[in-house]
Amino acid sequence: MEDLIRRYGTGLTAVFCLLVAFWILVLVILPNFSMLFESFFPYLPVAELGGPKDVFTLQNYEKILANPIETNWFGIPISIPVHISTFVDTVFFSALVTFMTLILAYPLAYFLAKVASPRSIPTLLLLLFIPMWVSEALRAFAWYIILTFNGPLNALLKGLGIIDQGIRWQNGVFTSYDAIVIVLTYCYVLFMLFPIYTAITSLDTNQIEAAEDLGSPWWRTHWRVVIPHAKPGIASGCVMVFMLSAGSLLVPTVVGSTKANWFPQTIYTWFNDALDWNTGAAYSMIFLLVCIIFVILAMRLFKVKLSDIAK
Amino acid sequence: MSAGIDLENVCCDFGTFRAVDNANVSIKPGEFFSFLGPSGCGKTTILRMVSGFIEPTQGAIKIGGKDMKGTRPNQRPTALIFQNLALFPLMPIWENISFGLEVRGVDKATRRKKAEDLLKLVDLPGAADKMVSQLSGGQKQRVAIARALAVEPQVMLLDEPLSALDLKLRQHMRAELRAIQKRTGVTFIYITHDQGEALAMSDRVGVMSQGRIQQIAAPRDIYDNPVNGFVASFVGENNIFEGEVGPVADGMAALNGAHGSFRARVLPEAQGKALKLYVRPEHTLLTKVKAAENSVEMEVTEVAFEGAFISVHGQAAGGKRLSAEVKNDGVTVVPAVGEKVFATFDAARALLLPDANVRG
Amino acid sequence: MSRNRAFLGQLYFGLFILYLLVPLIVMAGAAFNDSKLPTVAPWKGFTWAWFGELFADQTMWGAFLNSIVVALAVVALAVPIGTAAAIVLNSISGKYRATLYGFMVAPVLAPGLVIGISTVLFWNQLGQTVGANGFFLFGRGLHLATLGQVSYIAAYVMLLVLARLQSFDPGLEEAALDLGANHGQVLRRILLPHLYPAIAASAAIAFFQSIENFNVTLFTKANETTLTVYVFSQVRSGITPKINALAFLLILLTLVLALAYEMNRRRKARIEAEREAEARRAEEAML
Numbered sequence: 017m018e019d020l021i022r023r024y025g026t027g028l029t030a031v032f033c034l035l036v037a038f039w040i041l042v043l044v045i046l047p048n049f050s051m052l053f054e055s056f057f058p059y060l061p062v063a064e065l066g067g068p069k070d071v072f073t074l075q076n077y078e079k080i081l082a083n084p085i086e087t088n089w090f091g092i093p094i095s096i097p098v099h100i101s102t103f104v105d106t107v108f109f110s111a112l113v114t115f116m117t118l119i120l121a122y123p124l125a126y127f128l129a130k131v132a133s134p135r136s137i138p139t140l141l142l143l144l145f146i147p148m149w150v151s152e153a154l155r156a157f158a159w160y161i162i163l164t165f166n167g168p169l170n171a172l173l174k175g176l177g178i179i180d181q182g183i184r185w186q187n188g189v190f191t192s193y194d195a196i197v198i199v200l201t202y203c204y205v206l207f208m209l210f211p212i213y214t215a216i217t218s219l220d221t222n223q224i225e226a227a228e229d230l231g232s233p234w235w236r237t238h239w240r241v242v243i244p245h246a247k248p249g250i251a252s253g254c255v256m257v258f259m260l261s262a263g264s265l266l267v268p269t270v271v272g273s274t275k276a277n278w279f280p281q282t283i284y285t286w287f288n289d290a291l292d293w294n295t296g297a298a299y300s301m302i303f304l305l306v307c308i309i310f311v312i313l314a315m316r317l318f319k320v321k322l323s324d325i326a327k
Numbered sequence: 328m329s330a331g332i333d334l335e336n337v338c339c340d341f342g343t344f345r346a347v348d349n350a351n352v353s354i355k356p357g358e359f360f361s362f363l364g365p366s367g368c369g370k371t372t373i374l375r376m377v378s379g380f381i382e383p384t385q386g387a388i389k390i391g392g393k394d395m396k397g398t399r400p401n402q403r404p405t406a407l408i409f410q411n412l413a414l415f416p417l418m419p420i421w422e423n424i425s426f427g428l429e430v431r432g433v434d435k436a437t438r439r440k441k442a443e444d445l446l447k448l449v450d451l452p453g454a455a456d457k458m459v460s461q462l463s464g465g466q467k468q469r470v471a472i473a474r475a476l477a478v479e480p481q482v483m484l485l486d487e488p489l490s491a492l493d494l495k496l497r498q499h500m501r502a503e504l505r506a507i508q509k510r511t512g513v514t515f516i517y518i519t520h521d522q523g524e525a526l527a528m529s530d531r532v533g534v535m536s537q538g539r540i541q542q543i544a545a546p547r548d549i550y551d552n553p554v555n556g557f558v559a560s561f562v563g564e565n566n567i568f569e570g571e572v573g574p575v576a577d578g579m580a581a582l583n584g585a586h587g588s589f590r591a592r593v594l595p596e597a598q599g600k601a602l603k604l605y606v607r608p609e610h611t612l613l614t615k616v617k618a619a620e621n622s623v624e625m626e627v628t629e630v631a632f633e634g635a636f637i638s639v640h641g642q643a644a645g646g647k648r649l650s651a652e653v654k655n656d657g658v659t660v661v662p663a664v665g666e667k668v669f670a671t672f673d674a675a676r677a678l679l680l681p682d683a684n685v686r687g
Numbered sequence: 688m689s690r691n692r693a694f695l696g697q698l699y700f701g702l703f704i705l706y707l708l709v710p711l712i713v714m715a716g717a718a719f720n721d722s723k724l725p726t727v728a729p730w731k732g733f734t735w736a737w738f739g740e741l742f743a744d745q746t747m748w749g750a751f752l753n754s755i756v757v758a759l760a761v762v763a764l765a766v767p768i769g770t771a772a773a774i775v776l777n778s779i780s781g782k783y784r785a786t787l788y789g790f791m792v793a794p795v796l797a798p799g800l801v802i803g804i805s806t807v808l809f810w811n812q813l814g815q816t817v818g819a820n821g822f823f824l825f826g827r828g829l830h831l832a833t834l835g836q837v838s839y840i841a842a843y844v845m846l847l848v849l850a851r852l853q854s855f856d857p858g859l860e861e862a863a864l865d866l867g868a869n870h871g872q873v874l875r876r877i878l879l880p881h882l883y884p885a886i887a888a889s890a891a892i893a894f895f896q897s898i899e900n901f902n903v904t905l906f907t908k909a910n911e912t913t914l915t916v917y918v919f920s921q922v923r924s925g926i927t928p929k930i931n932a933l934a935f936l937l938i939l940l941t942l943v944l945a946l947a948y949e950m951n952r953r954r955k956a957r958i959e960a961e962r963e964a965e966a967r968r969a970e971e972a973m974l
Contacts, residue, residue: 019778019779020774020775020778020779023778023857023860023870023873024774024870024873024874025869025870025871027870027871028870028871028874031771032771032774032775033771033775035767035768035771035772036768036771036772036775036787038768039768039772039791039837039838039841040787040790040791043794043806043834043835043837043838043841044790044793044794044838045790046809047802047805047806047808047809047838048801048805049809050805050808050809050812051801051804051805051808051809053812054808054812065815120703123696123699124699124700124703126696127696127697127699127700128700131692131693131696132693132696132697132700138949138952139949140700142945142948142949143704144703144704144707145945146941146942146945147707147708147711149895149941149944149945150711150934150937150938150941151898151899151914151915151918151937152899152901152915153899153901153915153918153919153922154711154714154918154934154937154938155710155711156922157714157918157922157926157930157934158710158711158713158714158934159710160922160926161710161713161714161717161725161726161727161931162710162713164724164726166724166726166728166729167726167728168713168726168727168728170728171728171729172728202706202707202710206707255796256796259796259797259798262798263798263799263800263801263902264902265799265800265901265902265905266901266902266919269919269923270919270922270923280798280800280902283800283804284800284905284906287804287906288906293804293807293808293811296804297804297805297808300798300800300801300804300805303798303800303801304797304798304801307796307797307798307801311796322785322788322789322792323785323788323792378865379865380861380864380865399864400861400864400865401864401865401866401867401868401869402867405865406865406866407861407862407865409858409861409862411856411858413856413858413859413861413862414862415859415862415863415876415877416881417880417881418876418880426863426866426868426876427866427867427868429876430863430866430867430868430869430872430876431867458962460959460962460963460966461962461965461966461969462966462969463966463967463969463970463972464970465970466969474866475866477866478866478867
């Protein structure tokens with residue numbers, strides 16, 4: 017603080033601090049407190065606000081335990097509340113998306129960082145950036161077109177003679193979440209690529225050469241030298257992709273089948289269709305909590321700091 | 328145009344660390360004054376206090392007789408040349424030079440004219456519209472000087488500005504800096520850890536160690552009459568002898584030690600302290616026969632050719648290492664390795680000195 | 688061995704780019720298909736008709752305009768906030784820095800819908816507290832969408848500016864102060880010019896992030912809609928290929944911007960290389 021005043025004077029320092037305070041307090045902390053607060057009060061018509069029913073309650077949180085349905089996980093039939101089921105599916109398939117983007121992005125990140133000629137890098141990166149600048153809504157829409165029953169994918173496969181009948185991709189081949197996983201992977205793979213690329217770039221190429229010189233096979237070089245170095249980047253990519261996938265409302269709504277529910281859709285229904293903001297707040301508190309736990313887990317697992325993840 | 332600077336009992340603490348301890352200097356207007364010392368000796372702290380980036384913990388700094396307490400850097404009549412020059416990379420050269428005028432609200436045409444005049448002064452005409460990245464190290468140096476001169480400072484503060492240059496250029500720039508200082512008459516305070524630089528350029532030098540000013544004197548005096556062992560060692564090489572010091576008579580005293588009895592000068596302020604004998608290698612002669620006084624036998628262990636002189640190293644009794652410099656004048660005989668010779672010095676050239684002046 | 692690896696890498700890169708681009712090409716291509724459904728698979732002939740229909744769509748134009756206005760507002764708020772945050776963060780250290788940093792980047796990691804819901808609830812509650820809950824500022828609308836977006840987009844700005852600040856030599860500020868500049872002049876002439884590339888980049892990113900934003904906007908908007916939400920609602924309720932026409936135009940715009948960026952980058956790199964060469968020649972000439 018003294019340093020700030022010495023460098024920029026009292027007036028400017030005050031302006032800087034006010035801007036930061038507005039951001040952190042008014043735009044970040046207070047809204048979240050507000051959400052936490054509202055989640056403990058019942059949804060009431062305007063007339064009853066402040067009345068005898070307007071008291072602290074956990075009923076909003078209890079709603080997630082209502083409406084058990086029969087389903088089966090990996091062949092084991094169980095009965096669980098429908099929203100819990102949606103929630104578990106969302107977390108599971110988001111993790112799957114995270115894994116798939118990691119598999120797709122790692123080799124490319126390594127190629128860009130260590131194999132491709134440095135002169136061509138800015139151009140190659142730009143080529144990769146172009147699809148990312150196209151809005152997510154349109155990218156999801158593009159896959160909607162591709163996956164639709166009378167769409168180009170079925171036409172291509174039929175033309176090649178691989179299938180006779182069109183496949184209803186949006187209903188899923190393996191699970192009803194197939195389409196969502198495919199499209200989320202497509203949408204967020206670059207969020208995995210760039211952090212890993214940045215991390216590998218900072219690895220001294222001599223280390224890779226030293227490992228090879230000592231007789232290490234390529235996979236061991238990656239396992240023992242490159243991946244440990246890229247860990248902060250991998251952690252960062254995993255957190256970003258998981259958060260974006262689990263929090264996506266657009267992709268599941270555009271390409272998802274009616275049987276595939278995504279937790280943000282549930283929250284949106286409470287918030288927008290039922291107009292029950294309090295339950296919406298409670299659900300998104302639960303969602304936020306899981307996200308925080310995920311970030312902490314990722315930080316523990318990869319032994320990295322928050323500043324490594326958010327770059 | 329130029330002002331004197333007085334440091335009166337100046338101290339500067341960083342937490343519990345005392346970076347500058349009770350500094351007293353009076354620098355005359357128009358003087359070229361250097362602070363010389365190893366890194367961490369407090370010389371940069373003094374410079375930053377004079378320029379106003381640090382306030383002294385105690386004591387007063389006066390520029391032109393005026394106490395600078397509470398006066399911010401941008402209001403002091405000083406201009407600082409930074410170690411890395413700190414040229415503004417995004418401005419063309421002429422804007423760099425005239426930046427100090429720009430912030431004072433001087434109009435563009437005047438600024439441009441002034442920048443071009445200053446570029447002529449530092450011998451860089453025609454560089455006005457170049458960018459900083461287009462200049463060589465030496466050229467950047469001159470731009471930094473021109474930028475500092477543009478605000479017509481009464482005092483120029485230079486923080487080791489030549490340290491980034493290579494040897495040849497550094498020597499060239501020394502002469503140039505000195506010439507610019509004479510031409511402009513501005514008081515220069517120069518910070519360096521390079522004794523050659525300080526001795527070659529300055530009117531007076533202040534040698535510092537561990538936050539204390541050890542000696543303030545003209546370069547010649549610093550070299551020939553150092554007040555203590557630290558100063559003697561920092562500005563040059565020495566042969567050092569230890570022993571018991573006898574009574575002082577006519578500014579001379581005897582030292583009796585393991586290598587015999589020697590006679591040397593004693594400065595009045597050194598009397599009564601623990602003393603050692605210091606004599607420079609170039610004042611140490613090599614003779615075949617033992618001289619009447621101040622003569623030690625040694626075996627030559629190494630002969631190093633340095634160009635203008637030849638450095639002869641040897642070992643006296645008890646493994647004592649001594650060295651002498653022999654002029655490469657084609658007349659003086661250079662001893663060979665293994666030869667036994669006598670290292671002999673004039674009593675008037677040897678000094679009995681205490682250790683450095685440190686706290687506690 | 689090494690050449691083999693480079694070839695495999697190039698092949699993979701090529702396939703990857705194909706994977707990224709094919710869906711976009713399919714989508715853009717469908718804009719020219721004379722079919723009621725957006726597809727390329729039975730090709731029913733070339734037509735410009737969908738562009739005409741797109742341009743006649745008043746809702747689209749309204750949403751487009753809204754997107755631009757919101758994006759500009761987001762830039763106007765997020766850039767100063769993020770820049771100030773980076774400067775503040777850069778000059779403090781230790782425990783406070785870590786805490787402040789945590790609060791600043793948290794919105795980037797938080798799901799958009801959480802930001803949207805919490806923003807709506809906070810302003811609604813604020814309205815009730817001051818007894819003006821009917822006043823439009825406290826209700827849902829694009830102004831809340833703007834504030835919600837700023838809360839996380841400011842973090843992107845902060846991260847970009849902070850990275851740039853790391854290459855800044857604070858000695859330049861001291862040099863300027865020493866030459867007599869006041870604090871405002873130091874900021875305007877020394878620090879901000881150094882940060883401009885990062886500020887410009889972050890303004891562009893803030894603008895496009897805002898245009899693209901879906902989650903926050905969906906939860907905070909009232910009746911007025913933005914382009915992304917409009918596309919979403921069109922896709923959900925019976926699509927016509929006029930969305931493809933829109934997609935084609937947006938992809939075209941992206942390509943043009945990317946091309947301009949690349950050309951500008953190459954020009955700058957060339958100028959910088961020439962300057963360095965000149966400095967080297969000057970160095971040699973002096974010795």
